[in-house]
Amino acid sequence: MHDLLMDEYSKLWDIVLDGPFIQTFEVKDGEITRVIPKTRQQYSEVDRKKIEKFYKAKKLLVCGIGAGEFNRISACELAKEIWDYLKTAHAGTKQVKESEIDMFTSQYENLK
Template sequence: MAATILTEKITLNGTDVPTKQNSDGEVVAKEDSEWTDEEKKKVELNAKAINLMHYAISFEEFRKVSRCKTAKEIWDKLRLTHEGTKQMRETRIGMLMKEYEIFSMKEEESIDQIFERFRIIINNLDTMGRNYSEETLVRKILRSLTKKCKVKSTAISERNDLIKITYDELRGKLLAYETTHMS
């Protein structure tokens, strides 16, 4: 457990090759034989973290990070690759928020299709740190339905306490309605 926590810290904060100051006052890498037990452990954990990351990523991802020397370098490069810079991240969040706000069911769309399309938006927002409560998701879906589903939407809203119904329960109710009334 302690090794796992230390490995995580090394991945997020980095570890440096143990150094010393030589007789000229320059900072140089220590010889392996000069490392303390703690320095050896940190270098070993860094190597383990690098190994774990190499096993966990695809070959395409590996090519992006293969020249990195520390787990932190790998982590930072992968994070930048997938999340982008802070400005890119904020732009992406803005675009996803707009998708969420204008989301509505298309006339020819099935319940499965609307929930799949909505799930993609919600998962992307979750990944970017924007989370919504079950109640908010339920209300958004109910507001997004087409006229042919409004009867069921109204019935669900009136019959159920929208704080208690889950997103998955709503999906089930709408699928049942679609199967019996809209086929």
Template sequence: MVQSIDKPPFFDGTHYAHWKTKMKFFIKSRDYKLWDIVEDGPFVPQRSKAEWSADDRKKMELNCKALHILFCAFGPTINEKMSSCESAKEVWDKLEVTYEGTDEVKETKIGLFTLEYENFKMDPEENVEKMFDRFSTITNGLKGYGEAISKEKLVRKLIYSLLESWDSKRTAIIEAKNLKTLKLDELMGSLLTHQIMKKNKEDEKNRE
């Protein structure tokens, strides 16, 4: 199902790190001031509405808009958990504690993703698409916890994670491409082309 660009990314309680990144970009694309409200506050004025200043009212108006975006992304279960929150920041912080965990939990998850990244190798039984999907899950997990890796390092990691049977292709890419500027989608395209050519050769041999 295709996600409408006019609707916030839906969150059902799973894959929080992935949703969090998408929601950040969605809110920022609507109004960057809304993201400031989510990230920094406002904190609800501790006085009656009659005593609110013009600035208080403006901030609370932005707060309501940010809350509306967030709650439109939730199903009934998440809605119920967040219903007592009065500010967008309170919702965002509660989501992080509930689905991302405390600082200690975060560090543990970062450590696990880092270990998976460092030990990443192409599995003999998987194709390029599955390898890339697995790699993306790991790197997106790290990114979701604030551990972004440079594009150059990601490209190099993927190239050197290929099986020995891909040595000739790896050498060709390293010699022909500038790894500092090579994009992941370009690398993916090159590997997919090579995979198709390898498959065609194998099919020809089998027919003979």
């Protein structure tokens, strides 16, 4: 049972990090192959299960935040967008981190 839950959480985390699975099909026109998104009527049962996981991943992220942050992420449609926002809001961007490292290094050197 524990392994099944870990597998489920791992798949949900992949959706958060990689973005959603987009249901598509290929159309060949001579040598050119185009990838076209499926309509809802064209979804298979497998497609529907993947979409369900996408919504579950998004729901888990949304349920884990407070009302103030919910207002800030409510326009996000993808779990990945929510995660990227939360990651930036709580850890800062790469530039912010580099700036903080420079600041702390400077403070350390001044203490010496």
